[in-house]
Amino acid sequence: MSPGSAADAAASFDPLRPRLIRVAYRMLGSVADAEDVVQDAFLRWHGTDRDAVREPEAFLRRVVTRLCLDHLKSARHRREDYVGPWLPDPVVEPEPVEDVTLPLLLALERLSPLERAAFLLHDVFGAAFDEVAEAIGRDPAACRQLAARxxxxxxAERPRFPIERERGLELAAAFFAASREGDMTRLSGLLASDVAIYSDGGGKRRAGLRPVRGIDDAMKLWGSLARFFTRDGSDLVRYGFVNGLPGFVSRESDGMIQTTALLIEDGRIKAIYVTRNPDKLGHLDPTLH
Known part of the structure; x- marks a missing residue:
C-alpha cells in the first residue's frame, strides 16, 4: 500500500522522536547531528509501508543506528583535526541521567563505531542481540563479542557511586562561588589531588589546548582565571546536570555562554569539563544561532 501523508507519518513518528534523538546523540555526541539524523529517519519513515512494520520503535532505532554509523565515518576524521580537547555537546537537564554520563561518552569515542553501536543498543537501550544484528549488519554472536569488548x-567509566542530586548541586554551587570569587583556599578544598581540567573551545574561543592535570597546576590556572572573573565578571545562568554530571551554565565576559560539568568522587571534584565552543552551545542559547 502507499506510504500515506506526511501528517500520518508524523503522527506515529513524533512520539518516538525524543527516544530516537537520545540514541543518535549518544552515538554521535552532537545535538545538531543527532537531530539531522532523526529527521532523515523521518523522511525514510514517510516513504515506508508503515502497515508492514510490526515494531515501529525497533525499526526506527535500526534506521537511526545505520545512519549514525554512516555519519561516524566522516565525523571521526573531523575530530582528528579538532583544535584542543574534544567534548560532546552539552545536554543540560534538571535531574541526573545515569545511563550515559560525560566520562562514558568520552570513553565511547575510543571504541569503533560498531562496538559503540552494539554497546549502546544492548547495554544502554536494552535491545536484544537479534535487533542489534539487524541494525549493524553483523550476526548476533559477533554483536555479543562487540558489546563485550x-x-x-x-x-571504569560507568558510574559506580552516583552522587545524590542535592549534594551534586551543592558542590556545583560551591565551585562556582569559589572559582568566580577567587577564594583559592575554598577552591583547593573542593578539588581532588589528581583533578583534571578539560576545556573545549574548538579553536573558536580561548581554551586550553591540553588537559590540565593535578591540583597544583589546576590551582595555578584558577588563580590566573580569578583575576579575569573579578575584573570582567561571570554570571550564573542556571545549575543543572550536564551530561549526567552536576554543573552549571554561565555567561562569560565576552557575552557568550559556556557549560561546566563536575565529576565528583568521594566528595571531591576529580574532573572539570568546560565547553566553550559556540558551535556546541547554540541549542542552549538562541542568540548563538
Whole structure:
C-alpha cells in the first residue's frame, strides 16, 4: 500500500522522536547531528509501508543506528583535526541521567563505531542481540563479542557511586562561588589531588589546548582565571546536570555562554569539563544561532 501523508507519518513518528534523538546523540555526541539524523529517519519513515512494520520503535532505532554509523565515518576524521580537547555537546537537564554520563561518552569515542553501536543498543537501550544484528549488519554472536569488548573498555567509566542530586548541586554551587570569587583556599578544598581540567573551545574561543592535570597546576590556572572573573565578571545562568554530571551554565565576559560539568568522587571534584565552543552551545542559547 502507499506510504500515506506526511501528517500520518508524523503522527506515529513524533512520539518516538525524543527516544530516537537520545540514541543518535549518544552515538554521535552532537545535538545538531543527532537531530539531522532523526529527521532523515523521518523522511525514510514517510516513504515506508508503515502497515508492514510490526515494531515501529525497533525499526526506527535500526534506521537511526545505520545512519549514525554512516555519519561516524566522516565525523571521526573531523575530530582528528579538532583544535584542543574534544567534548560532546552539552545536554543540560534538571535531574541526573545515569545511563550515559560525560566520562562514558568520552570513553565511547575510543571504541569503533560498531562496538559503540552494539554497546549502546544492548547495554544502554536494552535491545536484544537479534535487533542489534539487524541494525549493524553483523550476526548476533559477533554483536555479543562487540558489546563485550566495548563493555571491557568502558567499565571504569560507568558510574559506580552516583552522587545524590542535592549534594551534586551543592558542590556545583560551591565551585562556582569559589572559582568566580577567587577564594583559592575554598577552591583547593573542593578539588581532588589528581583533578583534571578539560576545556573545549574548538579553536573558536580561548581554551586550553591540553588537559590540565593535578591540583597544583589546576590551582595555578584558577588563580590566573580569578583575576579575569573579578575584573570582567561571570554570571550564573542556571545549575543543572550536564551530561549526567552536576554543573552549571554561565555567561562569560565576552557575552557568550559556556557549560561546566563536575565529576565528583568521594566528595571531591576529580574532573572539570568546560565547553566553550559556540558551535556546541547554540541549542542552549538562541542568540548563538
Amino acid at each position: 566495548a563493555r571491557e573498555h568502558v567499565r
